Amino acid sequence: MTVFKNLSKDKLGMMSLIVIVVTIIVGIFAPLVAPFDPYEVNMNLQYASPSWEYLLGNDHLGRCVLSRIIYGIRPSVLWVLVVLLISVLIGAILGFLAGYFGGKVDALIMRMCDTMLSFPGYVMALAVIGILGVGLENILIAFALIKWAWFARVIRTSVMQYAELDYVKFAKASGISDIKIISNHIVPLTFADIAVISSGTIGSMILQISGFSFLGLGIQAPSPEWGMMLNEAREVMFTRPELMWVPGLSIVIVVSAFNFLSDSLQVALDPKLVSSKNNYKENSPLSKIKVPKKEVAN
Incomplete structure (x- = not known):
């Protein structure tokens, strides 16, 4: 409730959340809409x-x-959300194991992540597409194989920070099981970081999906997808430019909404950022400018 209360104060964040929710609902009930x-x-x-x-x-x-x-919302947004959840789940499990236990477990998992991250994302995606063939399913598989390593590394850093807190060390010394410590103490603390990086990543994934489909490597005709619709409208981009504007604006609006929501979530989930933002508004030079009141003529 505190997070939603802080988020409700940010008009841009709330507007972005409404756009995202409406987009998801429309995509789910596309046959009815x-x-x-x-x-x-x-x-x-x-x-x-x-x-x-x-x-x-x-x-x-x-x-x-x-x-x-x-x-087109389904392949462009909904399926990307599904792949994101899978990537975050795999990355979170490995990140928690590496950050909490450390030692050989950490070294093994981080070497796996280093191996995956040593290849550029687009090169890895093209390699998977070259092996499995073109299609939306293969691109989603490529994304799942690529993104988990990045999530695991980021989450591992966050877990290592919280694992050194005094009450976590006290819980370990008290004989509480590691699973309970992770689920009761570490997960709630890292939830904010996971939510922020997830909402920030979804925008880039939507752009990548649309980019591959625009190049003909993603979803194939006649299935509708925003990137493919841009590709189909290239031949009439000067005579019928609205055919490119509509899918292009759809991509821009949804990606911008996720990016703005990511920034708003970061502020809403971190009380320090909320207070610093309020202090900045109060101490801003613009706030000290007094606007003279208009005199009312008698």
Whole structure:
């Protein structure tokens, strides 16, 4: 409740949260929200302009652009969230083990992470796609293989910091099991760090998914996806620029919402940042400027 209370004071953060929640809900209930079948081809409506029936017009096959944008939320956002959760879960388990136990366990897990992180992310993704073939599923597998190592390293650093606290050491000396110490003391402390880095990473993952689909390495036609819709609209980018603006703006809005939410969460979850932000507003030179009141004419 405290986190939500702090977050509610940030208008940009709340607006970003609303955009994200609405996007996820629309994506989940896409069959109920979309006005038309996104796969329905009607060559009589090829490149038709926006109308009351087709609010965003039609593409090169006469398909409803609005329906394809709505269905495109699933591969562009929802599936990315699923892969993010899997990566965070794997990284959190290994990060907790490495940061809490240290020693040989830490050395072994960190060498695994070093091996994975020694390859650039895009190169590793292209290697996985080259082995498994193009397609959204293979890109998601590549992301899961790449991201867990980064999460494990970041979470391990956070766990090592909290594992040295006095009451954690006292719990160890009292004979409390390691599982209880981790679940009752370490996990609540690291939750803020995990939430912030997760919300900050989702934006880059959406951009990467869209980028691979734009290059033809991601989801394949006729399935709707924002990056692929950008690729399909290249041929008419000067005569029908709105066909590129719609998926492009969708990507920008959602990615920006996740980035703004990440910044707002960082402030809401850290009381020190909340107090420093309030002190900055109070001591800001602009706050000391007194605006003269307008005199009311008698």
